[in-house]
Amino acid sequence: MGNFFPRWSNWLPLKLAIAVVFIAFGVSVGVAYYFTPKYTRVGYEPTQPVPFSHKIHAGQLGLDCRYCHSFGEASSHSNVPTNQTCFNCHGQGKGGIRATSPKLELVQKANETGKSIPWVKVHKAPDYVYFNHSAHLNRGISCVACHGRIDEMEVVRHDQPQSMGWCLDCHRNPEKNLRPLDYVTKLAFKPADLKRDEFYKSLLDKKVPAGEIAAAIGGEGAKADDLGALLALAEKTYGKEVTQTEVGTQLKKHWQIQPPENCTACHR
Ligand code: HEC
Ligand code: HEC
Ligand code: HEC
Ligand code: HEC
Ligand code: HEC
Numbered sequence: 001m002g003n004f005f006p007r008w009s010n011w012l013p014l015k016l017a018i019a020v021v022f023i024a025f026g027v028s029v030g031v032a033y034y035f036t037p038k039y040t041r042v043g044y045e046p047t048q049p050v051p052f053s054h055k056i057h058a059g060q061l062g063l064d065c066r067y068c069h070s071f072g073e074a075s076s077h078s079n080v081p082t083n084q085t086c087f088n089c090h091g092q093g094k095g096g097i098r099a100t101s102p103k104l105e106l107v108q109k110a111n112e113t114g115k116s117i118p119w120v121k122v123h124k125a126p127d128y129v130y131f132n133h134s135a136h137l138n139r140g141i142s143c144v145a146c147h148g149r150i151d152e153m154e155v156v157r158h159d160q161p162q163s164m165g166w167c168l169d170c171h172r173n174p175e176k177n178l179r180p181l182d183y184v185t186k187l188a189f190k191p192a193d194l195k196r197d198e199f200y201k202s203l204l205d206k207k208v209p210a211g212e213i214a215a216a217i218g219g220e221g222a223k224a225d226d227l228g229a230l231l232a233l234a235e236k237t238y239g240k241e242v243t244q245t246e247v248g249t250q251l252k253k254h255w256q257i258q259p260p261e262n263c264t265a266c267h268r
Helices: 007-035 054-060 083-090 102-113 133-137 143-147 164-172 196-205 210-218 227-238 244-254
Strands: none
Touching: 083 102, 196 210, 196 227, 196 244, 210 227, 210 244, 227 244
């Protein structure tokens, strides 16, 4: 008598179990990718205890982001400044800017009591997500890519979805956002602001061979031996103004930028 069930069916329960796990996993990943609050979260703008304006401080006064948000090389998260930072300018007594303004009352009080101002958090990754600011800033990703034009905001709001799909979109195509490190906190930066000769010279100065730079511009066949030839090739390929594709492609290649896409990089 033959076996009523074919042999492989012995494995059926196990296969089914594995399939179910995979499907459940796939669904939750799909849900995370497509349905996390991509649309609802953009614009989230809580009211802050002190009407602090980035538009005044980072925009008009031109204070660098790092004056108040210091990310040490090893620091994995950003931080909101202490009252002392505000007090540098708004301290009481002679020369204190607007020291008696009612809008600054809480700052003055915080300084007397030594308690910090209860700023409301705007951006918060879930606990199961690992995120590190310096890993991005030190690799040429500007605040503006993730937070928008903060220097034009009276009140900080979510400018970007901050969803998993959003992280991954950039990890797959980082060249769309890479810029020279000097411009990481210059939110208004445009690639067209760069002088093409200075940009390529900076690469040559770092001992990147001209041939490799040329290949990144025009593909394997493209050749150039010196700055002049590179500039001609770049203008032919990208036009008169420096473009984001141009800058991003070079930096990605020569800085060996490889943002992770594996699950454990962000979920450890
Ligand atoms: C004079 C100090 C100061 C400067 C300069 C400054 N910030 Fe801030 N920043 C603050 C304070 C205070 C808060 C908390 C209150 C708030 O959200 O407005 C904050 C909050 C933020 C937040 C939201 C934090 C959260 O809870 O998610 C972001 C993002 C941010 N700043 C980005 C920037 C960027 C980008 C720059 C440079 C263009 C910058 N800041 C310059 C003081 C400063
Ligand atoms: C580098 C100096 C400097 C620092 C540091 C600074 N401010 Fe200011 N702040 C100013 C100037 C200048 C103005 C504009 C004053 C005016 O409009 O005449 C201002 C305006 C303000 C106002 C509006 C005051 C009003 O009456 O309209 C608030 C509120 C304020 N700052 C809060 C803060 C807080 C909170 C911090 C710390 C996170 C801070 N500032 C850090 C220089 C500074
Ligand atoms: C690659 C995207 C990215 C870049 C670039 C980036 N941020 Fe953030 N930022 C985030 C995310 C995501 C969070 C939430 C992190 C968390 O909850 O751990 C955050 C949180 C913050 C916070 C609140 C953190 C806290 O401790 O309360 C501040 C302030 C901030 N960012 C400022 C900045 C400034 C200033 C820059 C540029 C110098 C910058 N960020 C660049 C993605 C980014
Ligand atoms: C605008 C582009 C951009 C966005 C948005 C972005 N990243 Fe990245 N990420 C990068 C780049 C570029 C690197 C650096 C890769 C390298 O060093 O080769 C990086 C590196 C990382 C790393 C590896 C470095 C480390 O600290 O271990 C992690 C983890 C990471 N990102 C997590 C995140 C998370 C989580 C988010 C979303 C909340 C996010 N990233 C959003 C561009 C981005
Ligand atoms: C570049 C960083 C990054 C990578 C790589 C990444 N994730 Fe995520 N993941 C996130 C962030 C950020 C969130 C939180 C999204 C939110 O809050 O909207 C998240 C959320 C999730 C959630 C939660 C869904 C929910 O709604 O609760 C699951 C499940 C998940 N990720 C699975 C995975 C799997 C599986 C992989 C590998 C295929 C992966 N992730 C790779 C950044 C990442």
